[in-house]
Every structure is written in structure tokens, then in C-alpha cells.
Amino acid sequence: xxxxxxxxxxxxxxxxxxxxxxxxxxxxxxxxxxxxxxxxxxxxxxxxxxxxxxxxxxxxxxxxxxxxxxxxxxxx
Amino acid sequence: xxxxxxxxxxxxxxxxxxxxxxxxxxxxxxxxxxxxxxxxxxxxxxxxxxxxxxxxxxxxxxxxxxxxxxxxxxxxxxxxxxxxxxxxxxxxxxxxxxxxxxxxxxxxxxxxxxxxxxxxxxxxxxxxxxxxxxxxxxxxxxxxxxxxxxxxxxxxxxxxxxxxxxxxxxxxxxxxxxxxxxxxxxxxxxxxxxxxxxxxxxxxxxxxxxxxxxxxxxxxxxxxxxxxxxxxxxxxxxxxxxxxxxxxxxxxxxxxxxxxxxxxxxx
Amino acid sequence: xxxxxxxxxxxxxxxxxxxxxxxxxxxxxxxxxxxxxxxxxxxxxxxxxxxxxxxxxxxxxxxxxxxxxxxxxxxxxxxxxxxxxxxxxxxxxxxxxxxxxxxxxxxxxxxxxxxxxxxxxxxxxxxxxxxxxxxxxxxxxxxxxxxxxxxxxxxxxxxxxxxxxxxxxxxxxxxxxxxxxxxxxxxxxxxxxxxxxxxxxxxxxxxxxxxxxxxxxxxxxxxxxxxxxxxxxxxxxxxxxxxxxxxxxxxxxxxxxxxxxxxxxxxxxxxxxxxxxxxxxxxxxxxxxxxxxxxxxxxxxxxxxxxxxxxxxxxxxxxxxxxxxxxxxxxxxxxxxxxxxxxxxxxxxxxxxxxxxxxxx
Numbered sequence: 001x002x003x004x005x006x007x008x009x010x011x012x013x014x015x016x017x018x019x020x021x022x023x024x025x026x027x028x029x030x031x032x033x034x035x036x037x038x039x040x041x042x043x044x045x046x047x048x049x050x051x052x053x054x055x056x057x058x059x060x061x062x063x064x065x066x067x068x069x070x071x072x073x074x075x076x
Numbered sequence: 077x078x079x080x081x082x083x084x085x086x087x088x089x090x091x092x093x094x095x096x097x098x099x100x101x102x103x104x105x106x107x108x109x110x111x112x113x114x115x116x117x118x119x120x121x122x123x124x125x126x127x128x129x130x131x132x133x134x135x136x137x138x139x140x141x142x143x144x145x146x147x148x149x150x151x152x153x154x155x156x157x158x159x160x161x162x163x164x165x166x167x168x169x170x171x172x173x174x175x176x177x178x179x180x181x182x183x184x185x186x187x188x189x190x191x192x193x194x195x196x197x198x199x200x201x202x203x204x205x206x207x208x209x210x211x212x213x214x215x216x217x218x219x220x221x222x223x224x225x226x227x228x229x230x231x232x233x234x235x236x237x238x239x240x241x242x243x244x245x246x247x248x249x250x251x252x253x254x255x256x257x258x259x260x261x262x263x264x265x266x267x268x269x270x271x272x273x274x275x276x277x278x279x280x281x282x283x284x285x286x287x288x289x290x291x292x293x294x295x296x297x298x299x300x301x302x303x304x305x306x307x308x309x310x311x312x313x314x315x316x317x318x319x320x321x322x323x324x325x326x327x328x329x330x331x332x333x334x335x336x337x338x339x340x341x342x343x
Numbered sequence: 344x345x346x347x348x349x350x351x352x353x354x355x356x357x358x359x360x361x362x363x364x365x366x367x368x369x370x371x372x373x374x375x376x377x378x379x380x381x382x383x384x385x386x387x388x389x390x391x392x393x394x395x396x397x398x399x400x401x402x403x404x405x406x407x408x409x410x411x412x413x414x415x416x417x418x419x420x421x422x423x424x425x426x427x428x429x430x431x432x433x434x435x436x437x438x439x440x441x442x443x444x445x446x447x448x449x450x451x452x453x454x455x456x457x458x459x460x461x462x463x464x465x466x467x468x469x470x471x472x473x474x475x476x477x478x479x480x481x482x483x484x485x486x487x488x489x490x491x492x493x494x495x496x497x498x499x500x501x502x503x504x505x506x507x508x509x510x511x512x513x514x515x516x517x518x519x520x521x522x523x524x525x526x527x528x529x530x531x532x533x534x535x536x537x538x539x540x541x542x543x544x545x546x547x548x549x550x551x552x553x554x555x556x557x558x559x560x561x562x563x564x565x566x567x568x569x570x571x572x573x574x575x576x577x578x579x580x581x582x583x584x585x586x587x588x589x590x591x592x593x594x595x596x597x598x599x600x601x602x603x604x605x606x607x608x609x610x611x612x613x614x615x616x617x618x619x620x621x622x623x624x625x626x627x628x629x630x631x632x633x634x635x636x637x638x639x640x641x642x643x644x645x646x647x648x649x650x651x652x653x654x655x656x657x658x659x660x661x662x663x664x665x666x667x668x669x670x671x672x673x674x675x676x677x678x679x680x681x682x683x684x685x686x687x688x689x690x691x692x693x694x695x696x697x698x699x700x701x702x703x704x
Binding site for chain 2: 005006007009014016017018019020022023024041046049050054055056057059060061062063064065066067068069070071072074
Binding site: 127128129130131133140141143146147148149150151152153154157159160161162163164165166167168169172189190192193 | 414415437
């Protein structure tokens with residue numbers, strides 16, 4: 001059981017759906033939405049939010065800097 | 077399980093885009109390494125508190141609009157001339173931080189003379205060199221760094237070494253010059269690669285602070301549009317094809333060639 | 344009175360640059376102006392004023408070093424000669440587009456191509472009509488003496504900063520190489536970083552403080568409507584220069600029936616020619632444009648109806664003559680005379696050409 005829980009917030013208007021974040025995620029949190037944004041891109045979102053550990057790997061490889069990462073230590 | 081609303085709070089924020097990147101939407105194709113490289117440089121300048129003391133220079137190429145994205149004083153230079161422009165800035169403001177951000181066509185073809193001589197003079201600047209083996213901005217033409225057999229719009233049957241010349245390892249070349257102090261080759265396709273590159277950029281600005289000469293960081297990157305692949309696929313192709321010819325790692329540290337590279341340069 | 348010295352034109356312009364408080368000189372040796380960088384290197388202005396002097400690897404690099412230093416708000420000077428100035432053109436176009444102040448001296452030699460190392464005035468079009476790509480103008484000063492080589496440095500920087508525009512001092516191998524008495528201006532201090540910040544914080548790239556948005560030095564705008572607007576702004580600036588910054592000299596023009604129009608070395612030679620002409624009873628005057636751009640259009644047009652003919656004298660196959668014709672709008676007969684390819688005309692040759700003009704030949 002992970003001691004931390006994380007979450008990401010994707011700036012969906014600016015996401016270009018490049019998917020570079022997807023293989024970067026160690027816990028397979030991210031997927032591409034079925035919907036498209038104003039530019040016509042399927043944007044990244046937390047398909048599996050419970051698995052997020054807030055490691056920020058997705059955010060640091062995101063070329064467009066659209067991912068913000070939050071993390072909390074879980075209370076036992 | 078905590079509710080996401082309870083996690084997404086200001087006090088729990090661990091990573092977000094640095095304020096030294098503007099809110100303008102990047103002009104790069106989806107998945108292009110330029111955006112990541114931009115952000116790394118801006119994060120380092122932000123974390124070192126150097127915004128007010130740094131001037132960036134981006135010449136012609138995909139990154140010609142870098143000034144739209146980097147929230148620092150910026151100079152757009154003519155194709156290949158960034159090292160000369162940087163020399164003009166640095167010589168007249170030796171205590172400021174100056175970096176160039178150049179592509180392969182710029183740094184290793186049209187600006188080769190400026191590159192060699194700025195390195196040979198050992199100007200105290202930082203050079204960021206994005207090598208994606210292709211001319212992205214003009215639509216995918218052959219670059220000096222295009223690999224043997226690689227197809228581009230001006231080598232549609234693959235680069236033929238006999239008629240088109242060899243891919244140029246400019247980074248190994250400039251590492252031979254006494255004016256270069258720190259020369260490294262990195263990438264930005266994985267979290268580990270990003271962290272290493274960021275460390276290299278930190279070191280480069282440290283070298284500049286100590287006025288020890290050129291720090292030169294080659295970032296081998298993808299050009300999924302030019303290579304005609306999806307972004308993820310292009311990163312895989314890069315690892316498979318670019319990395320064997322342009323190996324990752326330090327080439328010169330503290331003014332000394334790294335041993336493994338000494339051997340390679342000879343062969 | 345300032346210090347008097349016997350100097351070459353090339354040395355005088357270099358010394359004047361140090362005394363004007365210039366921050367940097369970047370250049371590449373080329374005959375007949377190599378004495379500029381040689382003098383600067385020997386003088387060690389880094390010791391005298393802190394001025395930086397650097398020999399670049401090429402003219403391409405030199406002009407881009409100028410671009411960089413000027414972008415940082417620094418006072419920067421460079422010099423070259425015709426083939427080198429051709430290499431400068433790319434950089435000059437960027438400098439004009441990005442509206443950076445600087446002073447560039449061209450000690451002109453004969454062309455085209457590698458041409459010769461002897462004096463010429465065949466770069467008139469290149470200096471005054473653009474030279475590089477795009478619609479832009481340089482403010483072009485033409486010295487006719489070693490004294491003016493020195494004086495035009497300060498004048499050049501005054502204009503360069505007033506308009507944020509590159510200034511060209513178009514000299515030639517004769518003025519550059521010849522020695523004359525020159526009165527040098529007193530040393531001006533270089534601007535401090537604080538002064539530069541106060542004067543140029545609105546545009547120069549020396550580091551963004553929290554108090555302002557980032558400054559961007561660029562000539563690029565992919566939005567054509569914005570690029571056109573930028574061009575309108577540049578054109579308005581050039582119109583203002585045309586209204587306010589024209590310089591010229593008139594010698595024996597009051598009662599003149601014939602005018603010689605000449606600048607720089609050709610003007611000096613023609614001064615003797617008008618004396619020879621007057622001795623022969625020809626009422627000749629010399630009109631000398633000091634600014635080649637903006638050209639003294641109105642001032643020369645004032646001679647329409649007063650003079651019977653104009654002789655354009657220049658060491659080229661006929662470039663200045665086009666501006667003269669524009670100025671007088673074909674209301675006065677205008678003929679060209681000049682030796683070129685490195686040859687210098689004699690006062691007597693000019694007089695003969697004037698006499699031929701009078702005879703209607």
C-alpha cells in the first residue's frame with residue numbers, strides 16, 4: 001500500500017494529446033480522453049486516479065508544461 | 077482513498093510549470109522535445125534566481141519564437157549567428173548570464189564558424205544545442221546531423237554519405253577545443269533523462285558563474301513531424317537509432333575530456 | 344580647444360570612438376581600413392575607458408557581435424571596407440529591423456567583387472538604398488576630411504540613439520589613409536550600467552527586472568499585418584529623419600550658374616575644380632551632401648531655375664546622380680563625371696567635364 005496519494009491536473013485546453021506522459025507514468029494513471037479540446041486534441045486525464053503517487057514524472061516530460069502535480073501523505 | 081478535491085490544494089502542489097515560462101501556447105508540434113528543453117532551462121534560471129541577470133539568444137529554426145515562451149530578456153538572432161550575438165552581449169556585460177539555444181542546422185551547418193570560434197575563444201556562455209537530425213521549421217529537410225540512410229525531404233531515398241557527406245558530431249569536435257569547459261550530451265524523452273539534463277544545465281550555469289569557459293549541452297531530441305512518426309514512436313526510434321551514433325553522457329568535464337570519449341574521438 | 348594631432352582618417356575615427364565613450368568595437372581586418380582595429384588594439388582602450396575591442400572570426404560574426412552588444416543597450420562601433428560591408432548586410436538588415444542603435448564605418452574601396460584596395464565611392468547605393476533585404480534606411484554620413492571622420496562618431500551615436508537606428512559613416516580609402524591635423528574631442532565617460540538602465544530599460548535586453556515585462560529584440564513578426572505596421576513605424580522614422588536631420592554644405596553657390604554636386608573625397612577634389620573654373624570665369628559652386636541619406640532633396644531642388652546645369656562628381660559609374668535627378672525632378676540638366684575602379688579623378692579632369700557640360704556635350 002502506497003504511503004502517498006497524488007493527483008494531477010491537466011490544463012486540457014493546452015494539452016496536445018502527444019501521449020509522452022503515458023509511458024512516463026509508473027502506475028498507469030493517465031489515458032487520453034474520448035473528448036477533444038478546442039484544438040481538436042484528445043487530452044490527457046487521470047483514467048485511473050487512485051493509482052497516482054504524485055511522482056511528477058508525467059509533468060516533467062510534458063513538452064507543453066500542462067500538468068500540475070499534487071501530493072499528500074496518507075494518514076495511516 | 078482521499079477525494080481528489082482534497083489532494084488538489086495549493087499546499088499539496090509539488091510540480092507546476094515555472095513562471096519563467098509564459099502562458100503562450102508553444103508553437104511546437106505535439107510531443108516535440110523543444111518544450112521540455114525550454115522548461116528545463118527556465119526552471120534552472122528560476123531556481124538560481126537569475127531572471128534579472130540572464131539574456132537568452134535564439135536564432136532561426138523551430139525555436140526562433142523562443143522569446144514568446146521564455147519569460148526573460150531575449151534576443152532573436154540571424155541563422156547561425158547566435159554565438160556571435162552572445163559574444164557581443166557577454167563581452168559588454170561579463171557579469172550577466174548569457175545562453176544560446178540553437179538547433180542542428182543553425183549550430184552545425186550555417187553557423188559552424190561562429191560555433192567553432194565562440195568555443196575556441198572560450199566565451200563564458202552556455203550553449204544549448206537541440207539535435208533532432210532534421211530541419212523541422214522548413215519542413216523536414218536534411219540536417220548536418222541527419223543519420224546515414226535517414227529519409228528527409230532533401231534526402232528522400234535516405235542520406236547517401238558519398239554524395240551528401242557524413243553526419244557531423246559537432247559536439248565531439250568542439251570538445252577538443254581548449255575554450256570548452258563542460259561538454260555533455262543529454263536527452264529529454266524520459267523523466268530520468270529530464271532530471272539528468274536539468275542537472276547538466278545547473279552545472280552549465282555554475283560554470284558560467286565561475287567564468288571558466290563554454291558549457292555546451294547537446295540535447296538529442298525527436299522531430300516526430302519531420303520523422304513522420306507519432307511522438308511516442310519517435311522517442312523510441314530516437315533511442316534505437318540516434319543514441320548509438322550520438323551516445324549519451326559527458327564528453328568533457330572540468331576542462332578534461334572524459335576517458336571513454338577520448339577513445340571514441342580517436343577511432 | 345581640444346587636443347590637436349596629425350592622424351590618418353582611420354586612426355582618427357578609432358581615437359574618436361574611444362573618446363566618445365564607446366563600449367565596444369568588433370571588427371575584422373580588411374584593407375584600406377585595418378588601421379582602425381590596429382589602432383584600437385595598440386591603444387588598449389580596455390585600460391583607458393573599459394572599452395572592449397575584439398577581432399572577430401569574420402565580418403558575419405563581427406556585425407552580429409555588434410547586434411548583441413547594441414541589443415544590450417551598449418554603445419557599439421564597427422568598421423570595414425566594401426567586400427566586408429557586403430558581408431555585413433545580413434546583420435545590418437536585422438539591426439535595422441530590430442531598431443538597434445550602432446555606428447558602422449565603411450572605408451570604401453573599388454569593386455565589384457574583390458575589386459581593388461584603392462579608394463572608391465561605388466557603395467553609394469548599398470549605403471543609401473538599403474543594402475540588405477527589406478525596406479530600411481541607414482542614416483549615412485559622408486566625411487570629407489580626417490576631422491569629419493572623428494567628428495561623425497559622436498554625431499553618429501547621437502542620431503543612432505535618437506532614432507534607434509544604425510548609422511553608416513561612408514568614407515573611402517583616401518580619407519581613411521590620408522593624414523591631416525585633427526582636433527580631438529575630450530574624453531566622455533562611458534555610460535554606467537545604471538545610466539543604461541535608466542535610458543534603455545524600455546527596450547534593451549540586459550536582464551528582466553520584476554518591474555517590467557521582458558524585452559525582446561527581434562525583427563520577426565509572422566503576422567503580416569503586424570509586420571506591415573512595424574514597417575509603417577520604420578517609414579515614419581525615416582520621414583522624420585528626412586525632415587529634421589539633413590546635413591549639407593554649399594561653397595560658392597550664391598551666384599553659381601553651374602553646380603558640382605559631390606560628397607566625401609570627390610567634394611574635396613571638386614573644391615579645387617570650382618576654383619579653377621572661377622579663374623576661367625565660370626560661375627561654379629559646390630553643393631556637398633553631408634548626409635547621403637537623408638539626401639538634401641529640398642535644399643538641392645532650391646537651385647531649380649537658378650542654375651543652368653549640374654555635374655555629379657563621384658568615384659563610381661553613376662550612383663549619386665540618381666538622387667540628384669530625383670532632387671531636381673529633371674528640371675535641370677544633370678551629367679555624371681567620375682573615375683572608378685579605384686582611380687581618383689583630378690581637379691582638372693573635373694573641370695574639363697564641367698566645361699563639356701557647359702558646351703552641351
